[in-house]
Amino acid sequence: MKRFALIGAAGYIAPRHMTAIRDTGNDLIAALDPSDSVGIIDSHFPEAKFFTEFERFDRHIDKLRRAGTGVDYLSIASPNYLHDSHMRFALRSGADAICEKPLVLNPWNIDGLGEIEKDTGRKIHTILQLRLHPAIIALREKVAARLDAKFDVDLTYVTSRGNWYLQSWKGEEHKSGGIATNIGVHFYDMLHFVFGAVQHNIVHLSTPTKAAGYLEYEHARVRWFLSIDVNDVPAQRRTEGQRTYRSITVDGGEIEFSGGFTDLHTRSYSEILAGRGFGLDENRTAIQTVADIRRAAISTTGERHPFVTGAQ
Numbered sequence: 001m002k003r004f005a006l007i008g009a010a011g012y013i014a015p016r017h018m019t020a021i022r023d024t025g026n027d028l029i030a031a032l033d034p035s036d037s038v039g040i041i042d043s044h045f046p047e048a049k050f051f052t053e054f055e056r057f058d059r060h061i062d063k064l065r066r067a068g069t070g071v072d073y074l075s076i077a078s079p080n081y082l083h084d085s086h087m088r089f090a091l092r093s094g095a096d097a098i099c100e101k102p103l104v105l106n107p108w109n110i111d112g113l114g115e116i117e118k119d120t121g122r123k124i125h126t127i128l129q130l131r132l133h134p135a136i137i138a139l140r141e142k143v144a145a146r147l148d149a150k151f152d153v154d155l156t157y158v159t160s161r162g163n164w165y166l167q168s169w170k171g172e173e174h175k176s177g178g179i180a181t182n183i184g185v186h187f188y189d190m191l192h193f194v195f196g197a198v199q200h201n202i203v204h205l206s207t208p209t210k211a212a213g214y215l216e217y218e219h220a221r222v223r224w225f226l227s228i229d230v231n232d233v234p235a236q237r238r239t240e241g242q243r244t245y246r247s248i249t250v251d252g253g254e255i256e257f258s259g260g261f262t263d264l265h266t267r268s269y270s271e272i273l274a275g276r277g278f279g280l281d282e283n284r285t286a287i288q289t290v291a292d293i294r295r296a297a298i299s300t301t302g303e304r305h306p307f308v309t310g311a312q
Contacts, residue, residue, distance in 0.1 A: 002026040002273065003070070005061060005095070007086050008077030009050070010035040013100055013265075017075045018044040020269040029064075029071065032057040061093050071095045073272075080182065081175040084109050091122040098125045098272060102185040103283040105177045106291050110280050117280070125277035129264035130190040132271070135257040139250065140194045143219055151195065151250050153222040159183055160230035160243040166208055173208075178297060180211045181290040184226045188215075189286035195220035198289055206297030213293065220250075 004021045008014055009031040018040065021028050028045040031038065034052055041048055051057035064070045074090035076083055076099040084104050090097035103126050104110060113124055130136050143151065169175040176182040192198065196218030205212040210227035230238065233245045248255040271277050 002072040004028045004073045004075055005030040005071045006075045007032045009033040009038045009041060011077055014077045015040050016265040017077055020266040023266045024269045024273055030060055065094050073098055076100060079169045079175055080105060080177055087113060087124055088116055091116050091120040096123045096125060100127050102177060102181050102287060104287060107284060107288045110284055114280055124280055125272045126283055127268050128189050128278045128282060129268055130186050131193050132264055132267050133257055135255055136190055139255055143194055151220045153220045154249045155187060155222060155224040156247045157187060158227045158232045158245040160233060161228040165228060171208060177290060178294055179226055180293045185286050185290050188289045191217060191222055192285040198285060201289060201292050203293055203296035
């Protein structure tokens with residue numbers, strides 16, 4: 001049984017990490033969050049120590065390490081802009097890190113984390129859950145069998161959010177990375193995973209609530225649209241009470257991947273514990289992609305912006 005700690009226990013994604021730790025047969029011994037609205041812990045690890053101040057959490061983790069009972073893994077589900085710092089803390093505390101997406105906001109941060117890995121002998125693992133989705137694996141195999149082809153892909157993801165979203169850290173680009181980073185980075189990783197290296201990256205639209213553009217990969221031409229505006233959910237689905245819409249079409253055919261999401265964190269943990277997790281290098285292309293999108297996103301007018309990245 002491995003010993004886990006968790007930074008970011010009150011957020012949306014934290015319960016999936018708790019479930020993954022529990023369902024892989026491990027123990028959460030400590031958790032940190034500035035918010036004390038963490039009653040969800042009771043249904044997973046009621047005996048876990050809980051802290052609202054980083055300094056007290058730091059002292060506790062260090063005390064355990066010095067006693068020879070330190071944590072093996074530190075799971076990180078904190079705000080995006082804190083991931084880099086919290087991964088460094090994990091490694092310096094003698095633990096491996098398991099970090100939520102996005103790993104970091106800028107690609108050069110990956111190099112610094114690589115140096116910390118070398119210095120400490122510990123490792124950073126990331127949650128790239130779509131790489132484990134059966135439908136995405138099947139699509140990758142289809143593409144691998146037709147490497148002479150160039151597929152036409154349309155990706156739409158609408159996950160509506162209320163007014164709170166823009167008032168939280170998620171609405172501050174320097175903290176979240178903007179909408180393409182916060183809700184889109186795992187899709188860009190999936191596209192790279194399936195279709196190969198990025199060749200062109202053009203941003204057509206960028207506002208605080210939606211973004212769109214064109215990406216060209218070795219084996220695909222991709223039009224993408226992301227939104228947190230409920231009005232972008234197709235009208236019929238809205239009348240049915242749905243507030244989320246996902247669609248990926250490849251050469252006009254829909255890829256059904258709406259199901260199968262709930263257990264992907266547990267599968268990710270199982271792979272990490274088995275030594276088959278995704279590390280720093282697997283994140284580089286997606287982080288570069290969203291950083292380039294952010295650099296291009298200088299207008300909220302909806303006008304086409306002529307930013308193009310070269311081959312990567």
